[in-house]
Amino acid sequence: MARYGNTFPQPLDPYIYNEQIKKVAALARINTPVKIRKRIGFRCKELDMEKWQNITSHIGRRSFASNFYGKIPTPLLMQATGHSTEQMFLNYINPVNHARVISLGNYFEKIYAEGA
Incomplete structure (x- = not known):
């Protein structure tokens, strides 16, 4: 700087x-x-x-959106990626897979917490 x-x-x-x-x-x-x-x-x-x-640089943009989906509020991610509607943003990151991964992760955390 x-x-x-x-x-x-x-x-x-x-x-x-x-x-x-x-x-x-x-x-x-x-x-x-x-x-x-x-x-x-x-x-x-x-x-x-x-x-x-x-x-290309686009890979970084898409990876950023996908990796932080569910961790950062969606409106903030949409602002960072330049999407004006949530529908376009969700189509962009393909949330079907992400939603399943997040649900599976939550399920495993619950099982682990109950067993500990």
Whole structure:
């Protein structure tokens, strides 16, 4: 912070950030082959590529929303992710799986507490 006069540095250009995050992922050997659907013009095409080639800043946004769903109030998460309706936010994070995971976790905590 002192280097920037006690302010935050200038934001990175999204293109530069995405290129840098790909380099980090490649260095971390995140190279599992994956099938992706990529829009080329007006059509989607299925491609095979290594996972690091497909990593972008969007992964961080979605992981943040998914990981903190149920731990941080939903309106605050919606504000952080830029969703204007709860329905859009829930579609974005696919809450069916999260709700089940949270319920299962609560169930195990209850069983553990009763057995202790």
